[in-house]
Amino acid sequence: MTHFSLADLGWSAHFASQAKGKPGAPARVCAVARDRIEALTPNGTVALTLPGKRSTGTVAVGDWVLHDPATLRSLEVLERRTLLQRRAAGAPATPQAIAANVDTLGIVSACNHDFNVARLERYLALADASGCLPLVVLTRADEADDAANYRRRAEAISPLVVALTLDARDPAQVARLASRADRGQTLALVGSSGVGKTTLSNALTGRQDGTRGIREDDSRGRHTTTARALHRTTGGGWLVDTPGMRELGLTGAADGIETVFADLSDLAARCRFTDCRHETEPGCAIRAEIAAGRLDPDRLARWRKLRREDARNAETLAEAHARDRSFGRLVRQGKARGRHKRGD
Numbered sequence: 001m002t003h004f005s006l007a008d009l010g011w012s013a014h015f016a017s018q019a020k021g022k023p024g025a026p027a028r029v030c031a032v033a034r035d036r037i038e039a040l041t042p043n044g045t046v047a048l049t050l051p052g053k054r055s056t057g058t059v060a061v062g063d064w065v066l067h068d069p070a071t072l073r074s075l076e077v078l079e080r081r082t083l084l085q086r087r088a089a090g091a092p093a094t095p096q097a098i099a100a101n102v103d104t105l106g107i108v109s110a111c112n113h114d115f116n117v118a119r120l121e122r123y124l125a126l127a128d129a130s131g132c133l134p135l136v137v138l139t140r141a142d143e144a145d146d147a148a149n150y151r152r153r154a155e156a157i158s159p160l161v162v163a164l165t166l167d168a169r170d171p172a173q174v175a176r177l178a179s180r181a182d183r184g185q186t187l188a189l190v191g192s193s194g195v196g197k198t199t200l201s202n203a204l205t206g207r208q209d210g211t212r213g214i215r216e217d218d219s220r221g222r223h224t225t226t227a228r229a230l231h232r233t234t235g236g237g238w239l240v241d242t243p244g245m246r247e248l249g250l251t252g253a254a255d256g257i258e259t260v261f262a263d264l265s266d267l268a269a270r271c272r273f274t275d276c277r278h279e280t281e282p283g284c285a286i287r288a289e290i291a292a293g294r295l296d297p298d299r300l301a302r303w304r305k306l307r308r309e310d311a312r313n314a315e316t317l318a319e320a321h322a323r324d325r326s327f328g329r330l331v332r333q334g335k336a337r338g339r340h341k342r343g344d
């Protein structure tokens with residue numbers, strides 16, 4: 001079995017300062033099953049149980065936990081630097097942690113009809129709200145007449161956007177992502193079906209077998225296996241691959257929306273009325289930009305749509321928080337951004 005140092009696993013000062021003086025050894029969660037978790041440590045992989053009746057739902061792949069190596073109990077989940085979550089089905093919807101401590105969110109789209117500015121904006125807002133650094137990866141560059149044009153359109157969305165175009169099937173080209181997945185770095189990929197996420201994952205991990213995981217009996221006594229969701233990249237980093245990653249929605253991303261649409265919120269601040277709806281009001285700075293041909297009206301429409309959607313989600317989240325205070329605490333922890341916080 002390969003052994004990793006804590007730094008190889010992504011340990012940093014952010015976690016070391018939390019663990020200082022506390023009992024328990026660090027371990028990084030690589031699989032979450034119904035009643036136990038699997039985690040990587042410098043001494044190998046351990047299967048851990050949670051204390052008391054705590055559900056594994058409070059732990060996400062990528063989390064750092066402190067555990068007792070003698071009893072194999074997880075004692076504490078360390079505060080996350082970043083947290084990707086999705087809105088689970090059901091009413092009221094509760095946010096569900098998908099992956100913790102992801103450094104880079106790779107937003108994958110193809111240089112074809114899949115390319116969609118609204119979707120990119122949505123994922124960029126999500127990356128920002130979760131604290132991850134976004135990287136737009138445009139696949140199928142080999143099939144596009146003008147791949148550079150797709151890159152320019154992606155980068156025009158916001159000064160935050162770094163985009164690269166490639167053929168995901170060519171490991172030499174995928175190596176351009178290597179710096180986001182080198183030693184101790186954690187990367188996750190999102191994007192529509194068929195855009196090349198699996199192809200990219202295979203190139204990044206050298207097509208390792210990712211089927212091992214936790215075996216347990218479900219409530220009916222059947223054997224089930226929960227696959228490991230943290231895969232080693234050839235560059236010494238980690239790639240998160242969980243089913244939930246494919247269905248990430250937008251929850252509590254208000255901060256992220258303001259970042260991605262900073263041009264519009266800056267303009268809105270110059271409207272004559274503070275509650276301007278940018279429709280027919282006189283002195284509207286946004287309408288003036290559109291009239292002058294400097295702002296795409298579609299961008300205003302997309303901004304509105306995302307804000308409406310986020311407001312709706314936030315309402316149901318508020319209800320969920322009231323119901324479950326402990327989950328609320330987790331969400332706040334997730335919002336505590338670490339070293340990727342902009343302006344640091």
Ligand SMILES: Nc1nc2c(ncn2[C@@H]2O[C@H](COP(=O)(O)OP(=O)(O)OP(=O)(O)O)[C@@H](O)[C@H]2O)c(=O)[nH]1
Nearest residue numbers: 139140141166167168169193194195196197198199
């Ligand atoms: N020509 C070309 N084909 C690609 C590229 N990336 C992916 N493909 C092909 O597109 C198909 C779909 O790629 P996948 O990697 O399975 O896509 P995915 O995003 O994982 O799809 P889901 O598993 O449905 O989410 C495969 O046949 C790939 O070989 C690329 O950059 N260029």
Ligand SMILES: [Zn+2]
Nearest residue numbers: 271276278284
């Ligand atoms: Zn206005």
